[in-house]
Amino acid sequence: MLDPLYCRRRQRRLLDILVERKLEVAVITSRPHVYWLTGHSPFWLHETAVLLRADGHLTLISANSKADCAAADEVRSYPANRFATQRMDQPAVVADIVRDSTNGSKRIGYDAGVPGSQLVGLYGKHSTAIDDSIHLLRRRKEPDELALMRKAIDCTRAMHERARHIIEPGVSEITVYTELHTAAVSEAGEPLSPAYLGNDFVCGSGGGAPRANRPAKAGEIYILDIGPAYRGYFADNARAYAVDRKPTDVQLKTWEAITGVFPIIERMAKPGVRCHDLFDAGREHLRQKTGKVLDHHLGHGVGLFPHEYPHINPEWDDVLETGDVFTIEPGLYGPEINGGIRLENQYLVTETGVENLTPFPLALA
Known part of the structure; x- marks a missing residue:
């Protein structure tokens, strides 16, 4: 605690x-x-x-x-x-x-x-x-808070590792959700905090809760945007998976554009940087690479609540501070992608830049 x-x-x-x-x-x-x-x-x-x-x-x-x-x-x-x-x-x-x-x-x-x-x-x-x-x-996370958040992130790592083993054509969304819950609890070694496991557990769609009697289909992208809470503190990160491990050229091009956002943010982000500038840089990169528009926030703070300060969002004008923990989650959607692709990393703002707290694989296949 x-x-x-x-x-x-x-x-x-x-x-x-x-x-x-x-x-x-x-x-x-x-x-x-x-x-x-x-x-x-x-x-x-x-x-x-x-x-x-x-x-x-x-x-x-x-x-x-x-x-x-x-x-x-x-x-x-x-x-x-x-x-x-x-x-x-x-x-x-x-x-x-x-x-x-x-x-x-x-x-x-x-x-x-x-x-x-x-x-x-x-x-x-x-x-x-x-x-x-x-x-x-609450923006500035103390060491005891960071320790709990890192454990929550360990749970998401275990969930994504399990997802890579079980996602295939025919697997049901409820089965994936159940298997991921088991992986998270096993990693935590105790029941998780009373909260939903995250935002999105669907295939062939931009996001949503797992659906009954909905099997994954070849050619679809499975978005897993997951956020378990360990002893009150949340993780929040997303990965996307080609259900049949054979992404199309359009899906690969979209994935490459989305992954290209992270190094841009990692170069820019440090104390004193305006979050609005981070959003603009990520949105402009996606526009140049794909011609598509990012139609939601680029990220948000996370801690005791799934969404908190700072807001990587044009509706706010926050400035990064040392001790912030925030996510970056670029995503693009549409029928040509067969659903959508959203990837999300979680970062800690240090005195000189940011630390990626979620350095596990981003690959579609």
């Missing part, structure tokens, strides 16, 4: 936000954010909360019993289930504890967790949303 030493470091970074915005206390009720700050990973059906005061004192509210080994100065608990049945009123119970604990506070910051949302009306003009500040703080 997360290291309490680095959790305390993240708490100090959030304290800087409280000072900057003249807030007396931060009320954090989003489960991923509580985990990020304290190392306490609540059960997915349990509500939780953190109260971080401007003097640095942190109170954790956990379900059923006081959480052990959390980076907290005080831990309070509440009964989340009765006679083994989960209580449906947990948000209200946690909100009551938070309200009592913040009684007298005049300036309160909150995030968008369910219990916190119940307090917005109560605090009124004395409260302010700090979600975006937290999302920006």
